[in-house]
Amino acid sequence: MGEAAKKLPRIVINEKFCKGCSICVDFCPTNVLEMKGSTVAVKDLGACTRCQLCDLRCPDFAIQVFD
């Protein structure tokens, strides 16, 4: 594995769209996310595997994972 693998992903959260349902937090397999008040926030970016489950199950178009 080269340098690219160590590169952290970029998780983009649209706070205006997030309704705080916590689906992304609850279903994240590596506990990357947490609820901060009524909005999702990144807790542990290094743990992110870029699986995109947070994006796929977010009903609100509020979170996406970029390389």
Next chain:
Amino acid sequence: MSGTAVVEKKERVSVPFDYNKYLRPNKLPHIWCPGCGHGIVLKAMLRAIDKTGFSKDEICMISGIGCSSRTPGYVDFNTMHTLHGRALSFATGVKFANPRLKVIVVTGDGDALAIGGNHFIHTCRRNIDMTVVVMTNATYGMTGGQYSPTSPLETVATTSRYGNIEPPFDTCEMAKAAGASFVARGTAYHTLELEKTLHDAIMHKGTSVVDVIDACPTYFGRANKFKSTTHLMDVVEKDGTVNVKQADKLPPEKLEGKFLRGLLHKVDRPEYCEQYENLVMEKAKAK
């Protein structure tokens, strides 16, 4: 790829889907409640549409009334938000008048199966080319959480405080019996599987019905003592369903009370618009 090359564990590359390609500008955030599955279904639908290759001008999305029926307002196609229960009738007119359009009907279980039940079975019977996506959350959400034709027995709702005594419809069984040539089920939880199912449904020629089980945490969830949206999705969507490909391997007791997911029925049947052009118009012109 060369047959002899040994590929090491593939690096995961995250390229998120660009939903903005299909969303109308400045229409989000949508009206759905926190945790509502409709947004998840919409996203799967947009990814599926993207894979079909149809242009935005070719697609006509039509809905009735209810929470799920707000979907067309957010997407950049030819769109129609019609009357409660009647989406399929409007859609039949659109498709029959211009068969070049790819018609997708987005509807809820109350819209499609209660007030629109008659149109549902007759659309399936005609096998007119359109995809019917029924978002099944067993609830009338827009009016405040009444029980619907798919609410399980004993469901607590604002009009069944003592528990629902009406047996629910099985949407897929009904679609199949009525003549739909493609019948499938998915859930919002299994979102990638749903994307594939919706893609196949849209590519199918004839009436394709996809029953999508999704959650109404606000009404169904709260009234029926689910702790959270995730709990509701886990119980109803994940544990309450089995993929049809795995179902054969499971003993009957493991399947009891569970809905099958995936492609449940597919037959080749003449499509309505083609029949009209090939039989009716040809005969009429010859006379």
Next chain:
Amino acid sequence: MAERKKKLLQGNDACVEGALYAGCRFYAGYPITPSTEIAEGMSVRLPKLGGKFIQMEDEIASIAAAIGASLTGLKSLTATSGPGLSLKQECIGYACLTEVPLVIVNVMRGGPSTGYPTGPSQSDLMAAKWGAHGDHPAISLAPQSVQEILTETVRAFNLAERFRTPVMVLYDEIVGHMREPITLPLPGELEVIDRAKAACRPEEYFPYDDRYEVAPLAPFGAGYRFHVTGLNHKQDGFPTNDSNIIRANNERIMNKIENHKDEICLNEAIDLDDAEIAVVAIGSTARSARYAVKEARAAGIKAGLLRPITMWPFPDKAVKELGSRVKAIIVPELNLGQMVHEVERCSKKAQVTGIHRVDGEPITPAQILEAIRKHK
């Protein structure tokens, strides 16, 4: 020049001829007496012309399909009778608010409910105007003969396309089922109005562009991707809660008809110039009235007939003018009193009397003549 064809046709057949002449290429319907012959005729003729005919599962689905088809650019028709009209009302309201051109034929039979399917009636006059909930515009045309069913059906399509609104052709069972010799118009002989085309670039297109009283309607699939909803909406078609926009739009869809009444209203006047007693009647009743007026004139009574060919909007101006100069107005109608109230509203001076019949039989010339004599 080509010869005009003469034909012996039933009223409902003439409706088919009129619809096709106007360029109708889509029909969706459900069988119902006494209008079914229109569906039968369209099912034979449309496929020959490349048009689409479909028999839907009910009356609601029929009009909904016709609205959908109209949105793809086809001139669309549905036909029905009383109970079917009741079922279509929600969709009529939808077409009014979404401003989708459409023609609905209502062949009136006895009501209420299943009533008297094979008997004539004129009891849907108010249902034609106010059947759908909410304030909405109404145009209804009321032909009295087989020939006029043809011409008024053409006019109905023209008005529907011109004003982007549903238009009803309203006639009773007698007119619908009687046979008369008629002359088929040659192509180009009658005016045919086609829908205004959107000329702007798609990104500049608004389906309810507020620069227009009646905005052009682009067909689905032509590159103008827009939204249609039965909710109160803005000029771009999307729902709104803005009270100013809601009011303005609700007023506009009424005013686009109200402001053009002179263009829409059409009446026939017989012997009215010096009349002292006037009859106001439509459809088959007007045919009896015409005979009664002739008889009255022969007996030296100054009687005349005003026949609204456009039932809605009601010819207020013509009736007001008439009411200001005649002694009495007699309103025979096959119901228990519907048009008579409109006549009363418009004519404050003249004495207004109704003749009403709901036994499934027509009002006879003798009945009307007797009423005329009473007012002499």
